[in-house]
Amino acid sequence: MAKVGIVMGSDSDMPVMAKAADILEELGIEYDMRIISAHREPDEFFEYAKTAEEKGFKVIIAGAGMAAHLPGMCAAIFPMPVIGIPMHTTSLGGRDSLYSIVQMPTGIPVATVAINGGANAGILAAKILATGDAELLEKLKKYTASLKDGVVAKDARLQEVGYKNY
Numbered sequence: 001m002a003k004v005g006i007v008m009g010s011d012s013d014m015p016v017m018a019k020a021a022d023i024l025e026e027l028g029i030e031y032d033m034r035i036i037s038a039h040r041e042p043d044e045f046f047e048y049a050k051t052a053e054e055k056g057f058k059v060i061i062a063g064a065g066m067a068a069h070l071p072g073m074c075a076a077i078f079p080m081p082v083i084g085i086p087m088h089t090t091s092l093g094g095r096d097s098l099y100s101i102v103q104m105p106t107g108i109p110v111a112t113v114a115i116n117g118g119a120n121a122g123i124l125a126a127k128i129l130a131t132g133d134a135e136l137l138e139k140l141k142k143y144t145a146s147l148k149d150g151v152v153a154k155d156a157r158l159q160e161v162g163y164k165n166y
Contacts, residue, residue, distance in 0.1 A: 023122030049077035068100035
C-alpha cells in the first residue's frame, strides 16, 4: 500500500515531481503518482483528497504552479501532512507559486519546499515517515552520510587538481 501520494496539476510538473519519486524509490518508500488539476477537474481532485487516508497515504506531496491551489486544497481535506512544491513559472519565476502555497490560513498548514524542490519534498516525506519507522530512519542516516561523502570527494579532487583543472 502506498504511503505517499504524489500529485501534480500538469504533466509539465513531471520533471520536478519525478525527483521526489526518485528519492522515495531510493529509500524503499511506496508512492502513488497522479496528475489531477484542482481547477480543471474539481470532482476528481476532491475524490483523490477525500480517499487518500483510506488508501493508506501518510503524506501527500503536491506540486503546483501559478495560482497553486492543489497543495492547500489537499491540506484542507487530507488530515495528515502535505508538502507543497512551488513550480517555477515563466511569468514570476515561481514566486507566485511559492506565495500561493506558503501563505495558508491558520489551521491549514502546508510544509513548503523551495521552488522546484522535488528532491527535498521526497526527503521531507521520508523524514516524516521515519518518525515511526526505525528501519527508514537508518536509511535516511545512510543517505545523509552519502551526501557528506560526496562533498568530501569533491573537495579531495579540488585539492588534488586545483580549481583551474577541476
